[in-house]
Amino acid sequence: DPDGNAEENGEKNILSGFKTTTVLKDSALEKAVFLHGKLEDQEAVVILQKTPIREDTVAEIFSGCKLKLEMKNDIYSIYHLQPPAHLNVIKTTVICPATEHHVKKYQVQEHFLVEETGEDYLSITLPYIKEQRFSLQWVFNILEKKAEADRIVYEDSDKDVGFVLLPDMKWDQKQIHDLYLIAIVHQRDLKSLRDLTASHLPLLQNICTKGKAAILKRYGLPSSKLRIYFHYQPSYYHLHIHFTALSFDVPGCGVVRAHLLSDVIQNLQSDSHYYRKRTLSFPLRADDGLFSKFKQAERL
Amino acid sequence: DPDGNAEENGEKNILSGFKTTTVLKDSALEKAVFLHGKLEDQEAVVILQKTPIREDTVAEIFSGCKLKLEMKNDIYSIYHLQPPAHLNVIKTTVICPATEHHVKKYQVQEHFLVEETGEDYLSITLPYIKEQRFSLQWVFNILEKKAEADRIVYEDSDKDVGFVLLPDMKWDQKQIHDLYLIAIVHQRDLKSLRDLTASHLPLLQNICTKGKAAILKRYGLPSSKLRIYFHYQPSYYHLHIHFTALSFDVPGCGVVRAHLLSDVIQNLQSDSHYYRKRTLSFPLRADDGLFSKFKQAERL
Numbered sequence: 097d098p099d100g101n102a103e104e105n106g107e108k109n110i111l112s113g114f115k116t117t118t119v120l121k122d123s124a125l126e127k128a129v130f131l132h133g134k135l136e137d138q139e140a141v142v143i144l145q146k147t148p149i150r151e152d153t154v155a156e157i158f159s160g161c162k163l164k165l166e167m168k169n170d171i172y173s174i175y176h177l178q179p180p181a182h183l184n185v186i187k188t189t190v191i192c193p194a195t196e197h198h199v200k201k202y203q204v205q206e207h208f209l210v211e212e213t214g215e216d217y218l219s220i221t222l223p224y225i226k227e228q229r230f231s232l233q234w235v236f237n238i239l240e241k242k243a244e245a246d247r248i249v250y251e252d253s254d255k256d257v258g259f260v261l262l263p264d265m266k267w268d269q270k271q272i273h274d275l276y277l278i279a280i281v282h283q284r285d286l287k288s289l290r291d292l293t294a295s296h297l298p299l300l301q302n303i304c305t306k307g308k309a310a311i312l313k314r315y316g317l318p319s320s321k322l323r324i325y326f327h328y329q330p331s332y333y334h335l336h337i338h339f340t341a342l343s344f345d346v347p348g349c350g351v352v353r354a355h356l357l358s359d360v361i362q363n364l365q366s367d368s369h370y371y372r373k374r375t376l377s378f379p380l381r382a383d384d385g386l387f388s389k390f391k392q393a394e395r396l
Numbered sequence: 397d398p399d400g401n402a403e404e405n406g407e408k409n410i411l412s413g414f415k416t417t418t419v420l421k422d423s424a425l426e427k428a429v430f431l432h433g434k435l436e437d438q439e440a441v442v443i444l445q446k447t448p449i450r451e452d453t454v455a456e457i458f459s460g461c462k463l464k465l466e467m468k469n470d471i472y473s474i475y476h477l478q479p480p481a482h483l484n485v486i487k488t489t490v491i492c493p494a495t496e497h498h499v500k501k502y503q504v505q506e507h508f509l510v511e512e513t514g515e516d517y518l519s520i521t522l523p524y525i526k527e528q529r530f531s532l533q534w535v536f537n538i539l540e541k542k543a544e545a546d547r548i549v550y551e552d553s554d555k556d557v558g559f560v561l562l563p564d565m566k567w568d569q570k571q572i573h574d575l576y577l578i579a580i581v582h583q584r585d586l587k588s589l590r591d592l593t594a595s596h597l598p599l600l601q602n603i604c605t606k607g608k609a610a611i612l613k614r615y616g617l618p619s620s621k622l623r624i625y626f627h628y629q630p631s632y633y634h635l636h637i638h639f640t641a642l643s644f645d646v647p648g649c650g651v652v653r654a655h656l657l658s659d660v661i662q663n664l665q666s667d668s669h670y671y672r673k674r675t676l677s678f679p680l681r682a683d684d685g686l687f688s689k690f691k692q693a694e695r696l
Binding site for chain 2: 108109110111112114116119122123124125126127128129131144146147148149151154155157158159161162163167169170171172173174175176177178179181182184185186187188189190191192193194204206207208209210211319320321322323325342343345347349350351352353354355356358359362366367374375377379396
């Protein structure tokens, strides 16, 4: 091997020839990037992920580092710290040759925040929902006990204020840390938050009270450990409410998608048409059909 | 300076003498550790956070790295990659001297959801805030240009509707993926959402319009890619608004803590006393002083 460096490293740096075509995903939170490109004429996906800081290396990081002051204000300072290189590796996953399937798997779709007025709902969103005719058969199967009957945690069978409470499919029910249940209403004419008026307050209050009680009884989790909310837009247009453990940072509980049941109840108490009139903000993926409709209507 | 290394580094490694007492928090997801300890006989909190991988440095990382194969299976391989040291810094925040308050802030604790009525705010929360006399000196330093003046992205100096917009300390400004700015109002009598009435609509609308415009101009990010919100409870009681990239799943943007500026504006437009009267839900840590006050008042 004529390459002294490679020999010193113990192996050849096969990645020195990697050419990035596109950045599939860039996770600033997790300190990771997902790249698609070419490695020796083959399609490849390369994932770079910084590793967690090991507590048992902290003393060595401090004693062996280089420090550069970036900012100082009162008792707060920020430095850039260069640790000893061997304590700061990047975990690198190479998939080569990669197929189209691998590329798509890691590709992030861009999201845009849509501000939907009450008018937009009637002229853009509602026609889109109707046109799509999303199948709700699986929801009706649950309500009619034709499927998942053994998973039901609680039911109130009243046709007006009744609902079925069951674990969300994402929850394996192995620990309450990530508890996730869904309450599905028996009424079949409620698509989402937008359909709610003060006339639905008995339904909402019933779900709030009995849902909390059922979760306390079955799982021992009090309501002060629960986050109870609607999604808007929901992923299916039959009214349902999410019950998740407060300690669990579940996707979809962000302020741009979730609406707390307690806020919805208060808003309807003071204004029956709150959710008919309000502009509601929510994120849409660029490849979502509804996104195209908003674009067509020049509302984006 | 007899220390050749320190001279070479440009500055003395003040952290070489840091002694860790306790690990307050270890976030494997975010690649960060929060340490409490002693720095030259003073109490200090030191936060080590690996930085996001900058897309524009990826080619240099690949060409200048050392690679070590850890695992290979079919088309999948995993390596440990040592990048050139200057491309792999750890952002290090030092708070020194640190108070009990700082130590608690970063310590992981159980959370409970509190439902604070308008009455509770007046009888429990407001007296607590006043009694604590949290120092806002660092905020006033920013507003008066005594600190961080070079970091200001935009300012409207009007005393009623004006504000300062600057990058949050959590954002390193290296990529817009995790963009995070804070707008701090010039008015000094607004503690939080609870103090807002319809009379503050001009202030809020001004921040909304000019904040968006400044971010578009400086960073090229349009408002459809922004999440703009208040925290309640905020971490300090001088009114401020968070501007974060929609694509960035930042802690604190959950429905139990964040309130969208666009919702706040609409709510105040239809009811000037919305935030005086409403029950607001928020999580509190079990060791938070305010939590004890709610317990004492038998509101938990």
